[in-house]
Amino acid sequence: MEKQKGKATVEIFGETYTLRGDDDPETIIRVAAFIDDRMKRIARNNLRLSPTRIAVLAALNLAEEYLRLEKDYQELVEMINGEK
């Protein structure tokens, strides 16, 4: 994995991506490894899925988890504000 400030070249599910972002290269590499792992896990459990469908399912799972965490976060904020 090649890296420089705010940029990293990573491999995700067999394809190379040069990613740029506000995060440091370590974070970009960590996030990429996380998605690579998620996709490989989905692929193992669904042998006939195309790479696109595997990536879409990974994105769907993450979106669900994001919404759940967002709800927990909001509840915590409401608790702090004494609304509950």
Next chain:
Amino acid sequence: MEKQKGKATVEIFGETYTLRGDDDPETIIRVAAFIDDRMKRIARNNLRLSPTRIAVLAALNLAEEYLRLEKDYQELVEMINGEK
């Protein structure tokens, strides 16, 4: 969009997915529409990307946002526990 308890048939970036989950069909449909929208936005800004790469980029963006929210959440928990 077809729906029944914990299951929904949706279209994401031109492909049909039958999704099952613990969430109600409305939530599944909402999450699917969210990913569809994200992918279409990425595609508009990167005309030559393959559907797989578009889906992977959508997943990467979501993972970054998830990690950011998780950090905020942890900070809030620490604040509540008087650790800060």
